[in-house]
Amino acid sequence: MVDTMPRLDVMVWPRRWNPARAIRAVLLLLCLVFAAAGAGALEITDDRGVRVTVAVAPARIVTVLPSLTEMVCQLGHCQRLVGVDRYSNFPESVRQLPRVGGGLDPSVEAIVALRPDLVLLAASSPVAARLESLGLVVLAFEPKRYADVRRVLDQLGRVLDAGPQAQHAWNAIESGVAAAAQSLPPSARGTRVYFEVNAAPYAAGESSFIGETLQRLGLRNIVPAQLGAFPRINPEFVVRADPDLIMVGDASFVGMLQRPGWSRMRAIAEKRVCVFDPAQADVMVRAGPRIAEAAHAMARCVTSHRP
Amino acid sequence: MVQPDSPLRRQARWPAVVAGALLALSFLLLLLAAAIGSTGLESLTTLRDDPVALQIIRDIRAPRALGAWLAGALLGLAGAIAQGLFRNPLADPYLLGSASGASLGVSIALVAMGATPYASAWLSRLGLTGAAFVGATGAVFLTLVLAQGVHQTMRLLLAGVVVGVVLGALGSLVMMLQPEVMLSMQAFMLGSTGFVGWSACAVMALVWLLCAPLAIALSRVLDGLSLGEATAASLGLPLPRARVVLVVTLALATGAAVAQTGLIAFVGLAAPHLVRSIVRTTHRNFLLLASLMGGLLLLAADTLARSLIAPQELPVGVLTAVLGGGYLLWLMHRRSGAPGG
Amino acid sequence: MGPVTVSPACALQAHGLHVQLGRLPVLHGIDLTLPRGRWTSVVGPNGAGKSTLLKALAQLIPHSGEVHLLGDPVATVPARLRARRMAWLGQNESSGDDLRVWDVVMLGRLPHQAWLAGPGPADALAVEQALRATQAWEWRSRALGQLSGGERQRVLLARALAVQADVLLMDEPLANLDPPHQSDWLRMVRQLLAQRRTVVSVLHEISFALHADEMLIMAQGRVRHQGRCADAATHRMLEQVFDHRIAIVPVAGQWVALARDD
Numbered sequence: 001m002v003d004t005m006p007r008l009d010v011m012v013w014p015r016r017w018n019p020a021r022a023i024r025a026v027l028l029l030l031c032l033v034f035a036a037a038g039a040g041a042l043e044i045t046d047d048r049g050v051r052v053t054v055a056v057a058p059a060r061i062v063t064v065l066p067s068l069t070e071m072v073c074q075l076g077h078c079q080r081l082v083g084v085d086r087y088s089n090f091p092e093s094v095r096q097l098p099r100v101g102g103g104l105d106p107s108v109e110a111i112v113a114l115r116p117d118l119v120l121l122a123a124s125s126p127v128a129a130r131l132e133s134l135g136l137v138v139l140a141f142e143p144k145r146y147a148d149v150r151r152v153l154d155q156l157g158r159v160l161d162a163g164p165q166a167q168h169a170w171n172a173i174e175s176g177v178a179a180a181a182q183s184l185p186p187s188a189r190g191t192r193v194y195f196e197v198n199a200a201p202y203a204a205g206e207s208s209f210i211g212e213t214l215q216r217l218g219l220r221n222i223v224p225a226q227l228g229a230f231p232r233i234n235p236e237f238v239v240r241a242d243p244d245l246i247m248v249g250d251a252s253f254v255g256m257l258q259r260p261g262w263s264r265m266r267a268i269a270e271k272r273v274c275v276f277d278p279a280q281a282d283v284m285v286r287a288g289p290r291i292a293e294a295a296h297a298m299a300r301c302v303t304s305h306r307p
Numbered sequence: 308m309v310q311p312d313s314p315l316r317r318q319a320r321w322p323a324v325v326a327g328a329l330l331a332l333s334f335l336l337l338l339l340a341a342a343i344g345s346t347g348l349e350s351l352t353t354l355r356d357d358p359v360a361l362q363i364i365r366d367i368r369a370p371r372a373l374g375a376w377l378a379g380a381l382l383g384l385a386g387a388i389a390q391g392l393f394r395n396p397l398a399d400p401y402l403l404g405s406a407s408g409a410s411l412g413v414s415i416a417l418v419a420m421g422a423t424p425y426a427s428a429w430l431s432r433l434g435l436t437g438a439a440f441v442g443a444t445g446a447v448f449l450t451l452v453l454a455q456g457v458h459q460t461m462r463l464l465l466a467g468v469v470v471g472v473v474l475g476a477l478g479s480l481v482m483m484l485q486p487e488v489m490l491s492m493q494a495f496m497l498g499s500t501g502f503v504g505w506s507a508c509a510v511m512a513l514v515w516l517l518c519a520p521l522a523i524a525l526s527r528v529l530d531g532l533s534l535g536e537a538t539a540a541s542l543g544l545p546l547p548r549a550r551v552v553l554v555v556t557l558a559l560a561t562g563a564a565v566a567q568t569g570l571i572a573f574v575g576l577a578a579p580h581l582v583r584s585i586v587r588t589t590h591r592n593f594l595l596l597a598s599l600m601g602g603l604l605l606l607a608a609d610t611l612a613r614s615l616i617a618p619q620e621l622p623v624g625v626l627t628a629v630l631g632g633g634y635l636l637w638l639m640h641r642r643s644g645a646p647g648g
Numbered sequence: 649m650g651p652v653t654v655s656p657a658c659a660l661q662a663h664g665l666h667v668q669l670g671r672l673p674v675l676h677g678i679d680l681t682l683p684r685g686r687w688t689s690v691v692g693p694n695g696a697g698k699s700t701l702l703k704a705l706a707q708l709i710p711h712s713g714e715v716h717l718l719g720d721p722v723a724t725v726p727a728r729l730r731a732r733r734m735a736w737l738g739q740n741e742s743s744g745d746d747l748r749v750w751d752v753v754m755l756g757r758l759p760h761q762a763w764l765a766g767p768g769p770a771d772a773l774a775v776e777q778a779l780r781a782t783q784a785w786e787w788r789s790r791a792l793g794q795l796s797g798g799e800r801q802r803v804l805l806a807r808a809l810a811v812q813a814d815v816l817l818m819d820e821p822l823a824n825l826d827p828p829h830q831s832d833w834l835r836m837v838r839q840l841l842a843q844r845r846t847v848v849s850v851l852h853e854i855s856f857a858l859h860a861d862e863m864l865i866m867a868q869g870r871v872r873h874q875g876r877c878a879d880a881a882t883h884r885m886l887e888q889v890f891d892h893r894i895a896i897v898p899v900a901g902q903w904v905a906l907a908r909d910d
Contacts, residue, residue: 087486105483200494201501227619232494235501236344236367237618240359251487254420255434260504261366281487314789315750394742524764530755534807535741537708542811543731543759587746587791591766 044155046140047123054137057161058117064106067143067288068120069094071153074169074289075162083114089282090290112136118159143287144229146212149173153289169289176292180299181217188302189218194243194267197285199252202232209287213295219245219302239265245305246273247298249281274301322592325585329599333376333606340372340610344617366504374503374567375609375623376602377511379574381564383601384515386575387582387594388522388557391529392550393460400561400575403463403554404446404470409565411478412442413495417488418481436507436566439495443562446470447554457550460536497622498571500609507567514563518556519598525549526590572624574601574608577631584638604631659684659815659846660705664713667697667704674700676869677713682862684718684814687837687847689857689877692866692889698850699739701866702817705848706736718814731759735813737804739820745793749803752792753778756810778809781836783829797824805833816840818849822856834859854886854894854905865889877903 042054062083063069069088072081078093085106086099098114101107106127111119112134119131123142131138139159141152150170157166193214195204204210206221208229214221222241223231239261246267248256253275262268276284276297283294341364385400393402416438447467451457454466482489528549531539540546564571578601582593608626615621660682667675674697682688690698704711707722707730715722717734725733735756743752756778757771767775779785782802792800801824808816822830834856837847841861851857858877865873865885873885883896883903894905 102483102486104486198490198494200491200499202490202494231619234344234613234618234620236363239363239367240344242359251417251420251491255502258504259502260370261363264362264366318748318789394744527758527761527763530747530751531758533744533747534752534755534804535738535743537703537738538736538741540708541706541731541734541736541738542755543727543729545727583746587748589747589751 042158044139044159046155047142048128048140050140052137052139054118054139054159056159058137058159060114060116060118062100062111062114062116062119063088064100064111064119064121064125065103065142066090066282067286068122068141068152068156070286070288070290071156071169072120072160075153075157075160075165077160077162080160082116083111108134120156143209145209145287146291149209149287149289149291173289173292177213177216177295180292180295183296183299184217184302185306188306190220191302192220192222192241192244193302194222194238194241194246196246196248196252196256197230198249199255200232201235201238201252202230203238205229205231209291210284210294213291213298217295217299217302219298235259235262238262243267244272244307245302247301248273248275249284250275250277251281270307272305272307274298274305321586322588322596325582326592326596326599329596329603333599333603336603336606336610337372337376340375340606340613341368343610343614344368370505370508371500371503371613372606372609374508374511375500376606377508377515378500378503378564378568378571379578379605380598380602381511381515381518381560382571382574382605383578384519384522384594384598385557385560385564386577386601387579387590387597388529388553388560389575390579391532391590391593392553392557393464394532396580397576399573400557400564401471401570401572403450403467403558404474405443405558405561405565406570407471407474407478408442408444408446408449409439409562409570410442410492410496411474411481412438412440412445414478414481414488414492417491418485435495439569440562440566442474443565444558446474447558447562451551451554457547457554463554494622495569496624498569498624498627499620500568500623501620503567511563511567514559515598518560519595521552521556522594523591525553526594528553529590529594568605568623570624571605571627573627573631574605577627577635578604580635580638581631657684658682658716659686659718660848661716662705662713663715665701665704665715666712667700667709669700669709674869675704675711678869678871680864680871680874682846682848682864684846685841685844686861687841687849688862688864689860690848690850690864690866691852691854691857691886692872695868696866697869698866699819702736702819702848702850703738706734706817708736728759731813732811733813734815734817735808735811737808737816737818737821739823741804743792743800743804745791747792748789749779749784749792749795750775750788752803753784753788753806753810756807759811774810774812775806778806779803781809781839782806783832798826798829801825802829805836809836813845815846815848818847820852821849822851822853830856854896855902858896858903858905 040056042056043051044054045051059080060082061072061080063072063081064085066085066088069081069084070090072078073091078091081094081097083098083100084094086102088094100110103122103125106125108127108130111131116136119136119138121128121138121140123140125140128138128140143149143152153166153169195210195214197204203223205223205227206215206225211221222243223233242265244267257263257268267273280297283290283297344363382400389398389400389402390396413435416435450463450466450470453470454463457463482492528544528546531542531544579597582596582600605627608630609623612621612623612626658681662678662680665675665678666673678701690701692698700709703709705715717725717730722730753775754767754771757767757774760771761767776785779788782805784799784802784806787795792803795803805821808818822833825833840847857863860877863875863877863882864871867889872889873882875882886896887894893908895908896903896905
C-alpha cells in the first residue's frame with residue numbers, strides 16, 4: 001500500500017523532515033490500529049435478532065442457562081466463567097461458582113456485581129434489556145434443535161476465540177450420536193417409542209430435539225411432528241398408539257402403572273419402560289453438548305429392553 | 308309440599324322438571340363423551356368389533372367422563388354451600404384457602420417424589436391425589452383455627468383469604484426452587500381429568516353421597532341465613548354447630564374434587580348462578596340442582612377439552628371459564644336490557 | 649341482687665341487663681317488666697340502645713344479667729321452643745333476593761317444623777293468614793328482589809307473623825311503609841293483642857308509638873321511664889328526653905307529637 005502512495009507536493013517543510021515518510025508512518029499506525037480493533041471485536045446476531053458487538057475472548061463470563069454453561073466449558077473456556085445460574089450443575093467445577101438466580105428470576109444485582117464482560121442467557125429471559133441498559137454486553141441463545149446447537153456452538157466459538165474447538169465439539173456430538181445409533185442391533189430399528197417429559201402428560205414429539213435424537217437412532221416416535229414439540233396429549237392416545245417402548249423421567253414415572261387402562265399396554269405389561277434418574281433426565285432435556293450422552297442413554301435403554 | 312293454589316303449585320313442580328332435564332342432558336353427554344376419544348368423534352357401533360377400542364372405552368373414557376361429572380357435582384354442591392353460608396354470590400368453593408392448600412400439597416409431593424426413592428415409595432401410595440386432598444382440607448382447618456371458630460363470618464372469610472395468599476406464596480416458592488415441577492403444577496392448576504379411573508370415581512361418589520345428604524339436611528339453616536344472621540338465630544336455628552358441619556362438608560367436597568381433577572375454576576361459582584337463572588327455589592332443592600348443574604357443566608367442558616384439538620388436550624379450567632362465563636355474560640346483558648324490579 | 653319474683657303474667661322480664669359492644673357499654677343495668685297481652689313501644693333518641701335492648705331480649709347478642717320469657721329463665725329454654733314463643737323482626741337485615749315471597753314467609757314456620765320434615769297444612773295456613781294480614785297475598789309467587797321497599801317490608805312482617813309466637817319483638821316495623829300500610833299495621837297489632845299476644849316495638853314515629861298501651865322511654869342506655877301512653881308523666885318525660893324539641897298534644901282524640909323548631 002505504501003509503495004503506491006503518490007509523492008506529495010508540500011508548501012513549507014523543514015529540510016530535514018521527509019513528509020512522505022511521515023505520512024507513511026501515520027497511515028501504517030492507523031492501519032495497525034484498525035486491524036487490531038477489527039481483530040478484537042465481533043458483530044453477532046443472537047437469537048433475539050439483535051446485532052451485538054462483542055469483544056473477542058471476554059475474560060469474565062456469566063451464563064444464565066445450563067446448556068450455555070456446558071457449551072462454554074465444552075469449548076475449553078470454563079475458567080472464564082465467573083457466575084452461573086442455580087440449575088447449572090455440569091461440569092463439577094461450575095458448582096463452586098457464585099449463583100445468580102434462575103432462568104426466569106435472575107438477580108440483576110448479582111450479575112452486575114460480578115462485572116462480567118459478557119452475559120449469556122436464554123432468548124426468553126426477562127432481564128436482557130435491563131442488563132443492556134446497565135451497560136453490560138448480552139448475548140441471548142436458546143438452542144432447541146440440533147441445528148440450533150451447532151449454530152450456537154459455532155457462534156460461541158467465534159466469540160470465545162476457541163479456534164477449531166467448536167467444530168470438534170460438534171463432530172464429537174455427531175459421531176457420538178452415530179455411534180449410539182450403530183450400537184443398536186438392526187432388529188431394534190423402527191422401535192416405536194413414547195417419550196414422556198412430564199406427567200400431565202406432556203410428550204416429546206418428533207419436532208423436539210429429543211425427537212430428533214430418537215430419529216437419528218433410527219427409532220420411531222408415536223407423537224407425530226404436526227402436534228408440536230412438546231404437546232399435551234390425551235392419555236388414551238398413548239394406549240391407542242401402543243408403543244413398543246416407553247421412556248420417562250423418574251418423577252414422572254410415579255403412578256404410571258396405576259393409570260386407568262395403561263396396565264394393559266404391551267409396553268407396561270412387558271416392563272419395557274426406561275426410567276431415567278434425575279441426573280440422566282437433566283442430560284435429556286438440555287439441548288447442549290451432552291446430547292450424545294443422551295443418545296447413548298437412550299440406546300442403552302433400547303438394547304436392554306429388547307423383547 | 309302442600310300448595311293451596313295453582314300458580315304456586317305450578318312453580319313447585321319446576322325444580323323437579325329442571326332436575327330431570329339436567330340428568331337427561333348429563334346422560335346424553337356421557338354417551339357422547341364415551342364416543343369421543345383421541346381421534347375425535349367415533350361411532351360407537353363400529354367400535355363394537357374392536358376389542359382394544361372397547362377396552363379403551365371401558366377403562367379410560369367412561370371413568371373419565373363419569374369422573375368429570377362427579378367432580379363437577381362436588382364442586383357445584385360446594386359452591387352452593389359456600390354462597391349460602393357466606394351469603395355472597397361471588398363465593399366459590401376455594402374461598403377458605405383450599406385451592407392454595409391443595410397446590411402446596413401437590414408441589415411438595417412432586418418435589419419429594421423426585422428427591423429420594425424412599426419418599427417416592429411412600430408417596431406413590433399416598434399419591435398426588437392424597438397430597439392434594441390433605442392440602443385442601445388442611446388449609447380449611449388452618450382457616451378455622453385462625454378464625455377461632457365459625458362464630459363470625461367476616462373473620463372466617465378474612466382468615467380464608469390470608470391462608471389462601473400465604474399458602475399460595477409458599478407453593479410458588481416451592482415451584483421456583485424446583486422448576487422441574489412447574490409443568491406438572493401448571494397442569495394441576497388448570498385442571499385435568501386425564502388419569503381419572505374407576506377407583507377415583509368411586510371415591511368421589513362416596514364423598515358426594517356423604518356430603519350431599521348432610522348439606523341438604525342443613526338446607527333450612529342456609530335458607531334462614533338468607534334472611535340475615537340475626538333473623539336466622541331468632542328462628543332457633545343452631546347456627547354455630549350448623550356452620551361447622553357446613554364448612555367441613557365444603558372442605559370435604561372441594562378436597563375430593565380437587566384431589567382427582569386439579570383446580571378447576573368457575574364451576575363452583577357459576578353452577579349455582581346458572582341454576583338461579585332458571586328456577587327459584589329453597590336450598591333443599593337448590594343444593595341438589597346446583598350439584599347437577601355443576602356436573603353437566605364440567606362434563607361438557609371436559610368433552611370439549613378432549614375433542615377440540617384431539618389428540619392434544621386443552622386445559623379443562625379454560626373451557627369451564629369460557630362456557631360458564633359466557634353464559635353468565637349473556638345473562639347479565641339480557642338482564643341489563645330489562646328494567647329493574 | 650335479692651330473689652327475683654317472676655310471674656307468668658309478664659311476657660318479658662329483665663334484671664341487670666348489661667350489654668357491651670366491643671369495649672363500649674351500650675346498656676347499663678336495665679331492669680324492666682313487660683306485661684303480657686299488651687303493646688309496649690320503646691322510644692328514645694338515636695343511640696339510646698333501643699335496638700340493642702330488643703336484640704338482647706331476643707338472645708341475639710351476648711349480655712350479662714337475667715332475662716325471663718313468659719316466666720321461664722330464657723337461658724334454660726331450648727332454642728326452638730324459644731323461637732316458637734318469641735319472634736323478632738330486625739331492621740336492615742339483608743335478605744336474599746331470589747326466594748319467592750311464599751318461601752320467605754314459610755321460613756317463619758321453621759321453629760314449628762320437625763328437622764327433616766317439609767311444611768305441612770298448618771304451616772301453609774299460617775303463611776296464608778300472615779300474607780293476608782299484610783296485604784301481600786297477591787304476589788306470593790313473586791321473587792323478593794322484584795318488590796319495592798314497602799312491599800318487601802310487608803313480606804318480612806308477614807314472616808314474623810307466621811311464627812305465631814306469643815311475644816313479637818319488632819324493630820322499626822314501619823320502615824318504608826306508606827301511611828295506608830302504616831294504619832294497616834296498627835290494625836294488625838290490635839288483632840294480635842286480641843289474640844292475647846304481646847307486642848314490643850321500637851318506633852321512631854312518636855305519634856304511632858303513642859298508640860301503644862305502654863311506653864318505655866330510653867336514653868343513653870338506661871330506661872328513663874315506663875308507663876302508660878295516656879299518662880301525662882309519660883308525655884313530659886318524652887318531651888324531656890327529646891330536649892323539648894317535640895310537644896305532645898291531643899288531636900282528634902289521639903296523642904300526637906308535634907315538632908317544635910323554636
